[in-house]
Amino acid sequence: MSAVRVRFAPSPTGYLHIGGARTALYNYLYAKSVGGTFVLRIEDTDLERSNAEYEKLQIEDLKWLGIFHDEGPDKPNPKYAPYRQSERAEIYQKYADQLIERDLAYYDFCTEEELEAMKAKAEAEGRDPIYEGKWKEAAHKAEAMARVKAGEKTAIRFRAPKKAYTLKDKVKGEVTYPANMVGDFVIVRSNGLPVYNYCCVIDDMLMEITHVIRGEDHLNNTVRQLMIYEALGAKLPEFAHVSLLIGSDRQKLSKRHGATSVNLYRNEHYLPEAMCNYLTLLGWSHPSETDIFAKEEIVSVFGLERFSAHAAMYDLEKLKWVNGQHLKKMGNEEILKLLATIPEAADFNKQDTPWKEGAINLLKQYADFITDIPKKAHEMIFSEHIEMKNELMEILGWETTPKILDFIGSEVAKVSTPFVNESQLNGWMETLKKDMGVKGKPLFQGVRAALTGHDHGPDLKLLIPLTPVSVIKKRISLLGNTKQEKDG
Numbered sequence: 251m252s253a254v255r256v257r258f259a260p261s262p263t264g265y266l267h268i269g270g271a272r273t274a275l276y277n278y279l280y281a282k283s284v285g286g287t288f289v290l291r292i293e294d295t296d297l298e299r300s301n302a303e304y305e306k307l308q309i310e311d312l313k314w315l316g317i318f319h320d321e322g323p324d325k326p327n328p329k330y331a332p333y334r335q336s337e338r339a340e341i342y343q344k345y346a347d348q349l350i351e352r353d354l355a356y357y358d359f360c361t362e363e364e365l366e367a368m369k370a371k372a373e374a375e376g377r378d379p380i381y382e383g384k385w386k387e388a389a390h391k392a393e394a395m396a397r398v399k400a401g402e403k404t405a406i407r408f409r410a411p412k413k414a415y416t417l418k419d420k421v422k423g424e425v426t427y428p429a430n431m432v433g434d435f436v437i438v439r440s441n442g443l444p445v446y447n448y449c450c451v452i453d454d455m456l457m458e459i460t461h462v463i464r465g466e467d468h469l470n471n472t473v474r475q476l477m478i479y480e481a482l483g484a485k486l487p488e489f490a491h492v493s494l495l496i497g498s499d500r501q502k503l504s505k506r507h508g509a510t511s512v513n514l515y516r517n518e519h520y521l522p523e524a525m526c527n528y529l530t531l532l533g534w535s536h537p538s539e540t541d542i543f544a545k546e547e548i549v550s551v552f553g554l555e556r557f558s559a560h561a562a563m564y565d566l567e568k569l570k571w572v573n574g575q576h577l578k579k580m581g582n583e584e585i586l587k588l589l590a591t592i593p594e595a596a597d598f599n600k601q602d603t604p605w606k607e608g609a610i611n612l613l614k615q616y617a618d619f620i621t622d623i624p625k626k627a628h629e630m631i632f633s634e635h636i637e638m639k640n641e642l643m644e645i646l647g648w649e650t651t652p653k654i655l656d657f658i659g660s661e662v663a664k665v666s667t668p669f670v671n672e673s674q675l676n677g678w679m680e681t682l683k684k685d686m687g688v689k690g691k692p693l694f695q696g697v698r699a700a701l702t703g704h705d706h707g708p709d710l711k712l713l714i715p716l717t718p719v720s721v722i723k724k725r726i727s728l729l730g731n732t733k734q735e736k737d738g
C-alpha cells in the first residue's frame with residue numbers, strides 16, 4: 251500500500267446525499283488508483299442532529315454503490331481508532347489544552363448577550379463580526395484559568411492569526427484568504443463539544459490523511475483549518491475541492507431538481523454501476539472522453555488532475571441514459587439475478603430460463619431500467635389488449651389481411667405446444683407466399699398485425715417464439731371480430 255490516505259467524513263444527520271456519494275467515490279477511486287487507504291470517519295459531534303441509524307443507512311448506501319472503506323468504525327486500525335468523533339472527545343480536549351497553554355487559544359466567558367452586541371456593532375459598521383471580548387487579552391488569563399479550575403464550563407476560542415493565507419488547491423488552483431477574514435473562532439463549545447473545523451484538522455492530522463478531497467462548499471472553512479494546522483505544526487495535506495453540483499437552473503442541487511438521496515435511486519432500481527459512472531463524470535472527465543465505464547476500469551486512469559473547476563450540472567435524463575447503457579452491457583446471468591430480487595418481475599421470473607434469456611436478449615434494447623424488462627414483457631409479449639390505432643386499422647383493411655388472419659388462425663389452432671417455434675413461423679410465411687400469393691409488405695405487415703396486434707415492433711422471429719400460443723389465439727380472435735364488425 252502506498253502512503254496515500256484519504257477519507258470520507260459524513261455527518262450522520264440524514265441519508266447519503268448524491269453530492270456526498272460523489273465525494274466518497276472520488277476518494278475511493280483516488281485511493282484505489284494509487285494503492286492507498288480509504289478511511290471512513292463519522293463526524294457526529296452535532297449530537298442533536300446525528301443519529302446512529304443514519305450512520306448505518308449511509309454505510310449501506312455506500313456499500314450498495316460498491317464504495318468500500320479500508321478503515322472505519324467497523325474496520326478499525328488500532329493506530330488511528332476510534333473513527334467516530336463522538337468517541338474522540340479526550341483527544342480534542344488534550345489538543346485544546348495545549349493550544350491554551352501556548353496562548354494560541356483562550357477560554358472565553360462572554361455571554362450570549364455580549365456576543366450579540368459585538369455582532370450588532372459589526373453589522374452597523376458594515377463589516378464581518380470579529381471577536382472583541384476581553385478574554386483574548388493576556389491580562390485575563392489567570393482569572394479564566396481559575397474559573398475553569400473551579401469547575402465553570404465555557405467555550406474555547408482559537409486566536410486567529412491576522413495574516414493572509416494561500417491554499418494551493420488541486421482543483422481550484424491558488425486560493426487566497428485575505429488577512430482578518432475571520433476573527434477568533436470557537437473550537438470547543440461551552441457544552442464541551444468541539445466544532446467541525448477543529449475536530450476535522452485534529453483527525454486529519456492524527457489519521458495521517460494525505461489528501462482531502464471534498465466539496466467546494468468547504469472552501470470557506472479551509473482558512474480556519476489552515477490556521478489550526480499551522481498552530482499544531484502539522485503537515486498540510488493536499489486539498490482538492492471539487493466543484494459544486496447544480497440543477498438545470500444553475501442553482502445548488504436540491505430536492506427541487508429530483509431525488510437527492512442515494513436511497514431513492516436504489517429504491518427505484520437504478521444500477522449502482524451506472525450511478526457511479528454518472529457521478530464520476532460530474533466534475534471529472536475520462537482521459538479518452540469515454541462516457542460509459544465500470545468503476546474498476548476507471549481506477550487505472552483516475553487522477554486529481556482531471557477535475558473541472560466549474561460547477562457540474564446534475565441531469566437526471568443523462569443519468570437515466572447512462573443507466574440504460576449499463577443495463578444493455580450487462581450479462582443475462584446478472585440480469586436474471588437482479589430480476590429475481592424485484593417484486594415487479596414476479597410473473598416474468600416464473601417463466602423457464604431459456605424463455606427468460608430470450609426475453610432479456612430481446613427486451614434489453616427497449617429498457618433503460620431493470621424494471622422496464624418485465625414491463626416491456628407485459629406490453630409486448632403477454633398483453634392481449636389491442637389498441638386499434640389508425641396504422642393497424644389500415645393494415646386490417648388491406649384485402650390480403652383477412653386471408654392471413656384466417657390462415658394463421660387455423661394454423662395456430664393446431665399448435666399443441668405452449669409456444670410457436672421459429673420453423674413453424676417460417677413455414678406459415680412460406681405457405682402464405684408460395685400457395686396464397688401474399689408477398690412483400692402486405693405479407694410482413696399482415697402477419698405482424700395478426701400475431702401481435704401491432705403495426706410495428708421487434709423482429710417476429712425473436713418475438714413470436716416467446717409469445718404464448720394462448721395469447722396469439724386471443725389476439726387473432728379479437729382482430730377477427732373487429733373485421734367482422736367492420737364488414738357487418
Ligand code: GLU
Nearest residue numbers: 259260261293450464468
Ligand atoms: N462532515 C463534513 C461534511 O459532511 C465533512 C467535511 C470534510 O470532508 O472535511 O460535510
